[in-house]
Amino acid sequence: MLAAALRDSGPLGGTGPCVHGGMWQAAGVVRAGVARGWCGAGLVWCGAGVVRGWCGAGLVWCGAPAGMSRRAGRIVRVTTLRDTVFVPASARAVAAAALDAELFAGSAARAGCWVRRTRGAGRVLAVGDELRLSLPVAPRGPRVPIPLRVVRAGTAGFAVTAIGGPLRTFELCTELVETAGGVLAAGTVRFLVTGGPSGALAGRLLRRPVRRLLAARTAALRDGAPRWASAPVVVGAAIVRDGWLLAQQRRYPRRDAGRWELPGGRVEDGEPDAAALTRECREELGVDVWIGGPVGPDLPLPGDLLLRVYAAEVVGAAEPAALEHRAVRWVTAGELAELDWLDADRALLPALRALLR
Numbered sequence: 001m002l003a004a005a006l007r008d009s010g011p012l013g014g015t016g017p018c019v020h021g022g023m024w025q026a027a028g029v030v031r032a033g034v035a036r037g038w039c040g041a042g043l044v045w046c047g048a049g050v051v052r053g054w055c056g057a058g059l060v061w062c063g064a065p066a067g068m069s070r071r072a073g074r075i076v077r078v079t080t081l082r083d084t085v086f087v088p089a090s091a092r093a094v095a096a097a098a099l100d101a102e103l104f105a106g107s108a109a110r111a112g113c114w115v116r117r118t119r120g121a122g123r124v125l126a127v128g129d130e131l132r133l134s135l136p137v138a139p140r141g142p143r144v145p146i147p148l149r150v151v152r153a154g155t156a157g158f159a160v161t162a163i164g165g166p167l168r169t170f171e172l173c174t175e176l177v178e179t180a181g182g183v184l185a186a187g188t189v190r191f192l193v194t195g196g197p198s199g200a201l202a203g204r205l206l207r208r209p210v211r212r213l214l215a216a217r218t219a220a221l222r223d224g225a226p227r228w229a230s231a232p233v234v235v236g237a238a239i240v241r242d243g244w245l246l247a248q249q250r251r252y253p254r255r256d257a258g259r260w261e262l263p264g265g266r267v268e269d270g271e272p273d274a275a276a277l278t279r280e281c282r283e284e285l286g287v288d289v290w291i292g293g294p295v296g297p298d299l300p301l302p303g304d305l306l307l308r309v310y311a312a313e314v315v316g317a318a319e320p321a322a323l324e325h326r327a328v329r330w331v332t333a334g335e336l337a338e339l340d341w342l343d344a345d346r347a348l349l350p351a352l353r354a355l356l357r
């Protein structure tokens, strides 16, 4: 039976042009030319033209079956599970929810999992942060420890991947696709187990807790995003000049004194973001600024504040001064990582680096 299953196994996934003009994505094993998959617009056609899945709110979604193949002579089983929700909120609010460390840990707890941050700090999850996920195989049963690293954290989505533990491959990602009325948040978990019958059993046992984790995560995004849509905003200015970025060093409170941040501050009630940034840059630096587009995603801050950063340039040849801060400093892309940034600002470093390129 096993041999027959292996013979039937095709590629473990794939992607191709969909009849709706987008791309289809097949997940799991392709048997006899038939794949299950999903696309953003409707039904999925692949292989011999057979459709699996169903259409709801304009998208097809399905739980893909466990796939099986041989790699280096070992039986490898890949399981891909998906859960998609439609979130009627702005893309920036949903991305903020996706990067919210508290929301992530809370949703995992609701699914019976534990999440502990082992690297990184603050409310926002940044690329390079590490977490330890403890997945229950059964209620009150043994737990599988999965050390994870954040590998993607941006406006288009979030992803963590295993960096050790018994499951050498475990990936959880959330793709965010903006639509006219809101955002499609497509959660996927893909994990791989090896071994014969014991591997098959392990794969089967893990499906239920992983499915619960995935469902709790997408539900948390749907329920958590509206809060970020109406959160009080702190605006920051990524002021650039000839490949240099202006950073300023905090004087207070004690826990943040000496750390670096971007010029800016809280937006007052009814005040447009641009007006708040103009006001803060005059007060803190004594200069006027031109304000451009947003840089990176909106970032959750402690106290349910949201940090939103805009690209900016000093008007004219005026030199910014540290009127309220300990110091200001121009830094190159290469020097960005040398500064002790506030926790949330660390999550912006990839976007700031890209701005300076």
Ligand SMILES: Nc1nc2c([nH]c(=O)n2[C@H]2C[C@H](O)[C@@H](COP(=O)(O)OP(=O)(O)OP(=O)(O)O)O2)c(=O)[nH]1
Pocket (backbone or CB within 6 Å): 234, 235, 236, 253, 261, 262, 263, 264, 265, 266, 301, 305, 307, 342, 343, 344, 345
């Ligand atoms: N301006 C700014 N604030 C930041 C950044 N990153 C970050 O976490 N924050 C936090 C620090 C503060 O808790 C909050 C900013 O609000 P604020 O500038 O009005 O706060 P503050 O503590 O300086 O208070 P205040 O004296 O200006 O009233 O956002 C950043 O890059 N720029």
